[in-house]
Amino acid sequence: MTRLSVPKTYKLYIGGAFPRSESGRTYPVTGPKGEFLAHAASASRKDSRDAVVAARAAQPGWVGASAYNRGQVLYRIAEMLEGRAQQFTDEILAQRGGRRTLAAAEVESAIDAWVWYAGWADKYAQVAGNANPVAGPYFTLSTPEPTGVVAVVAPQDSALLGLVCVVAPAIVSGNAVVAVAAESAPLSAISLAEVLATSDLPPGVVNILTGAPAQIAPWLASHADVNALDLTGAGSLEWVDLEVAAAETLTRVRRPEPGVPPLTLERITALTEVKTVWHPKSTR
């Protein structure tokens, strides 16, 4: 007896749960030759609002966890991803085509990216922070602190690695993220969400929306409760308008860049704010 395959409907990832889009909309995901793969949820304005609410609720707890603990959670994500490498490779192949070795290499790079950023969790503050030289009977210390809720438009031409390379540096310092995944590759994004959901990452720290970035991003850009906007993958959108909308509510903006962003410390510190504290010197 032949067995019919069950086409999966991929849902959103908001607040640690996997809801359907509030709008009820889905869109078909196709492979490189136009063959049908699955349905994915098409996130709406209200889904983006719900995701920001979830991120805002999760952020204080996440930044309150010790840096060591955050690092351990990120390592664990890498472990879980490693365990499901086969599935991710298959999904990348299905969505993008190409050679199997290249797809496997992308999954390996994604795992490595998690590990690389996990290592920075309890180190970036020492490198990016400073004891400042001041002329006076006191000293000041500057330390980077997470910005808060970060909205991210993931690189649109990468199935998995691009998303990992924008989400990992944002959460390592204690931000909570609302990520808009690549429209053409939502399967890898939601499978990554399944990994995150089982990796001790507190619910709401990462929220993943699938659908058209052109529809979702404007609501995130103008949202007053979003503290930073990472437009890395928004190069093909009207990103200047997004930047203008973000400026209205004093949102920090990172402009688009092509391709998959490299692993850099700068990506972590770009989504932090410097806090400087003053301390009197001992008189003896």
Place this chain on the structure above:
Amino acid sequence: MTDSTQIALAPAERAVRLLGGDVTEAALRLQLEGLPGVDGVGLEQRAAALSTRSVKEASKRAALDAIIGLTDLTTLEGADTPGRVRSLAARAVRPDPSDPSTPPVAAVCVYGDMVPYAVDALKAAGARGDGTRGEGDGARGEGAPGDGARRAGVRIAAVATAFPSGRASMGVKLADVRDAVAAGADEIDMVIDRGAFLSGRFGEVFDEIVAVAEACRRRDGGRAHLKVILETGELATYDNVRRASWLAILAGADFIKTSTGKVSPAATLPVTLLMLEVVRDWRRLTGERIGVKPAGGIRSAKEAIRYLVAVAETVGEEWLDPELFRFGASSLLSDVVLQRQRMRSGHYSGADYVAID
């Protein structure tokens, strides 16, 4: 037991009218226990159905303003200070300083000892019209709806009678009430003795409400409005909620209020709906209009709009008046202001743009 049932209760006007002649514990018990039972499943089904209404754009805008105008902005913490009450009063008068078109709330609700600070703060803000003081003559018959709109300023409600437990001797409770009224409270939120009610000592509860209503009289002849808190979270059954509502109305309540906010569950839509039905029935029976105040646990504008729908569908839109319906809430106002900002600006607002509770 047989002796106590013949004891005459305080001759509250409404009870005399309804029960006729001497108001005795036996007559009261007969009335309350003769009430039909509540269809709990049907009630919850009805409440759920009313929750599904979609309220958009212009209607939503009107609903948000209505919610603000119906709110008793509340702070009932052990850690309350005069400063906190002053900042509460400032928020009550101007809920959203970035938008002058935001209406003021109906009242501030504080502990009795904080009333003088609320009076001073509201006077200083020019939100304390003396025109309506002393006018509160309890439930009124037909006529004069909408006078809430002409009502000058923000009122002051004080919780009394050993809030929230209600566990104190009668003398202490009455002193608590007189103290708050003398300090300038326009409204008194009293708690019933749930222990007595649940033990079936209805007469005791009745007499207590009558005595508190009497203590609400001011020297100048006016009367502070009396809201009776049933604490539905402790009453266990819908039938008890219906009985307690009738009991409070018979004893002279101007408002029946769900909860203190200190017990979970606090206000729920089914319980509020049930109380609204009692008020509707009382209106049909006597023509008098009694207010309802759900309090505690209503935190979002969306939830509050469901209550507005329930009110309009059960007792009619005329009840959407601060004289007849109130929300007891502290964090609700922030969410309503956020939603107003969202509707005004077209983009989502954040907690950084509203006052901290």
